[in-house]
Amino acid sequence: HQMGFHSEAVNRLLKVIASENPEYAKEAVTNIVENLPKEYDASVSAALKAIKNKNLIEEKAKDNFNFVLARSAHDKNLYDEAATYGTLVSEKSPHYAEAQYLYSIGLYGAKKIKEAEQMLLKLRAWMKKTGKSDSNIEALISINIARICFIQKRYQAAHEEYMRIPKNHPLWVQGLIEQGWVQLSVDDPEGAIGNMYSLHSPYFKSVFMPESWVVRTIGYINICQYGDAYKTLTRLEQLHSGWLEAVDKYKKIKKDPLDYYNTVKTYIKGRSDQNIDGLPSQVIREIARQRGFLNNQGAINILEDEITQYGYIYGLVKKDQAEVNQKLDRTKARLAKVKVDIEKIKDSPELKKNLSQWNAQKRLDEQLVRSYEFQKEIYEIARLGYLKMKGLAQSRIGHEKTRLRTAAGMQLVEELKDVYARIGQIIEGNEFLRYEIFAGSGENIRYQVSGGATSEAKRIPANVKPQKILNWQFDGEYWEDEIGSYRSSLKNNCPKNFTVR
Secondary structure: OOOOOHHHHHHHHHHHHHHOOOOOHHHHHHHHOOOOOHHHHHHHHHHHHOOOOHHHOOHHHHHHHHHHHHHHHHHOOOHHHHHHHHOOOOOOOOOHHHHHHHHHHHHHHOOOHHHHHHHHHHHHHHHHHHOOOOHHHHHHHHHHHHHHHHHOOOHHHHHHHHHHOOOOOOOHHHHHHHHHHHHHHOOOHHHHHHHHHHHOOHHHOOOOOHHHHHHHHHHHHHOOOHHHHHHHHHHHHHHHHHHHHHHHHHHHHOOOHHHHHHHHHHHHHOOOOOOEOOEOHHHHHHHHOOHHHHHHHHHHHHHHHHHHHHHHHHHHHHHHHHHHHHHHHHHHHHHHHHHHHHHHOOOOHHHHHHHHHHHHHHHHHHHHHHHHHHHHHHHHHHHHHHHHHHHHHHHHHHHHHHHHHHHHHHHHHHHHHHHHHHHHHHHHHHHHHHHHHHHHHHHHHHHHHOOOOOOOOOOOOOOOOOOOOOOOOOOOOOOOOOOOOOOOOOOOOOOOOOOOO
16 A cells, blocks of 8 residues: 555455454554545445444544545535534544535535535635645635525625636636626626636637636627627537537447547547547547546556556566675675685695684675575565566456446546537527527617617727737727636617616
8 A cells, every 4th residue: 555556455455454353454444544545435435334343443543534434425425424524534634624625515515505605714714824725625615605605696705706716727717607607697797708708719719618608698688789699699509509419429429438438538648629539629628527537537547557556666676686686696706705715725824814704704605695595585486476466466457447447438428418418408598598689689779760879889990900919819899907807898788777687
């Protein structure tokens, strides 16, 4: 376990734990929960919960013990259980922050919304006070508090939390889209439009985000810029209708979960904008970033590292063998020389004064030769035994990798079904948006024909070329600040106050 042979260690330690041997099981429990890769949580947590003799759980192992159980329960969406074990991890544990986060999410999953928010805020304060920062946990805290605030219609607080998510975090794009819904809810369509437009730049062309086009379309409708709304809606349909057809075709052709896995594997090895097997790169990226697939792939990666580790350790054994052989050869050479020197005394009596020293050297070297020959024999036995263990372990790892690839592929099958449904729902909802565009446009025209005044749209003239940094499609709008903080400069052109909800 300490050498990185996690699958072999877990395989052996689980048998010891199951035996509840009073001499070895206690140490087995302590070792298995220390720095356990999360990929083994399911099998290890099942064994830990089956322990009848609770005295086998040492005090020093309890934090790691409870953390593994909390993490496993969280992965299985057992929220009450995750909360129970998470709260048992003490503050002195290096896993305390993550355990408290799991506890908070467990409360949220159990519909204890207020308690969950309080725990997340408490965890953030603790991390700040102790200086034990974790950028990933901090981002997760922000997006979860933001979602709680949003469902409670505390929009300003939600907006502030979304703004906390770092731009280099994987959740930033999703957070910005959700922030767009918040901005629409507080009658800030200009902010929502600006942020979505920044997401539609080439910088994010590999990201799956059909929802962002919906947010942008509604933003335009809410300021009565119907031409922009219709253009955005058309772009949404052109892009995602093609994706829908591609996904449908792929699903009809590919039936084996391993086909899905190999598609993702090929994509990961290539360019981020490359379509594979007819599947759009954005769709592949979306299904491959989900927790189920990542957990299985993480387990495969650990097994790959373990195979490499076997080769590394074998190299160390061979190196030690070579060093022993060198020492043995040098000692034998020295012993041979001292024997020759002792023989010279017969012909050169004056050398007899060295006899005592040479005999002592002879006895020492003879002892060293026996020692090195014994070490050489032990190393060879160990090498052959290690090779046997390596062969058995690699065979077992090979079968395990095949199982995990299939499991990962099955996760991808389900994720692709979900993506297909999400795209379909958005395209289906476009009919409502199209109706709003045409109906609102007609009302606006009638208002202007009857003499009503509207705000002048503030646009850059078509003959003005955009700066180099604006290398995405330029359509007459200009932006302020940086990506993620843009605002549309289009003015509200509505004859009266109305919004699409």
